[in-house]
Amino acid sequence: MLELDRVRAGYGAINVLWDVSMRAQAGELTAIIGPNGxxxxxxxxxxxxxxxxNGGEVRLDGNRLNGTPTWHMADHGVALITEDRLTFRDMSVEENLIMGAYHPSHRAHVKARLEKSYLMFPRLRERRAQLAGLLSGGEAQMLAMARALMSEPRLLIVDEPSLGLAPVIVNEVFETLERLKAGGRTIILVEQNTERAIxxxxxxxxxxxxxxxxxxxxxxxxLDRVNQLYFAR
Ligand SMILES: Nc1ncnc2c1ncn2[C@@H]1O[C@H](COP(=O)(O)OP(=O)(O)O)[C@@H](O)[C@H]1O
Ligand SMILES: [Mg+2]
Structure with a gap:
């Protein structure tokens, strides 16, 4: 589904990515692991x-994506959940979820998808009227995932969802990802929790x-090989 071919990119004059090639196949969970930085x-x-x-190509279903503005990625069915699990803190849980389906093509499905979210994350149903800013770290991660799913993305990209969460919540996060994968969702997962991700x-x-x-x-x-490479400099 998504293909990167010798991609170079970075910040201003500083290059960070050097000829990165990878592909995420439809229906699969592709894990990207690696140390900080x-x-x-x-x-x-x-x-x-x-x-x-700055070099190479990003392709979605064979079509070149280079330079496609971020706000068009939703039209392509790609959703990213960032490391900081950004939610609208002054809005309720339910309002946050509705924001996930802001695009006109999704509006007719809001009610059904809300129900689907609450079935998947019962905790969010309990907290539907609460301000998102008052959620625990684990609940905020669930909300970020549920909100991204409100647009029914074909490709879900998650950046370090287990970061800073208690072990039992980390289990919940990984179980959720497994359920999404079992449901046929294509996922790219970035993780430092190497063993769980693999x-x-x-x-x-x-x-x-x-x-x-x-x-x-x-x-x-x-895992031995991974650890060797992980700590190599
Ligand atoms: N906004 C930024 N401006 C300049 N350099 C950055 C910025 N964000 C990250 N970097 C640099 O890019 C490199 C890779 O960072 P990052 O992609 O955040 O790594 P990871 O997510 O694997 O921990 C690091 O050397 C980091 O210092
Ligand atoms: Mg990172």
Whole structure:
């Protein structure tokens, strides 16, 4: 579905990504792992059109995406949940969810999709009238995921969803991702929780210093090898 071909990008004159090639196949969960500063978030920003592509190509279903503005990515069915799980703090949980379906083509489906969200995340139903700014970290992550799903994206991209969460909430996050995958959703997951990410992935990419240093089917990945590459400099 999504393909990157020798992509170079970065911030101003400073290049971060060096000839990154990868693909996310339809119906699969593709995990991108790698240490802090490896360029994972930069890669996601590049896919979303927030950073300029300085070399190579980003393709969605074979069509070149380079330079597509971020606000058009929703039309292409791509949704990103950022590291900071940005929610509208002064709006209620339900208003936040409705914002996820702001696009005119989604408006007719708001009610049905709200119900679907609440079935998937019962906690959000309990908190529907509460201000999003008062949610716990785990609840905010659930809200960010549910809001992204309100647009029924074909490709869901999640940046470090387990970051800073308590272990039991981390379990919930991974269970949710597994359920979404079982439902046929195409997912790109960026994680530092290497073992858990590999556990639910179909394909794994390991990034180090802006490059892909390992690309393997998840079931063939050796954790020893990953750890070796992870801590190599
Ligand atoms: N807004 C920015 N401006 C300049 N450099 C940045 C910015 N964000 C990240 N970087 C640099 O890009 C590199 C990769 O960062 P990032 O993509 O956030 O890594 P990761 O998500 O893998 O931890 C780092 O060296 C970081 O300092
Ligand atoms: Mg990051």
């Amino acid at each position: 490896a360029g994972k978030t930069t890669l996601l920003r590049t896919i979303m059109g927030l950073l300029q592509v 556990g639910i992935a179909d394909h794994v990419y390991l990034m180090q210093s802006g490059k892909v240093v390992l690309s393997q089917r998840a079931r063939e990945v050796s």
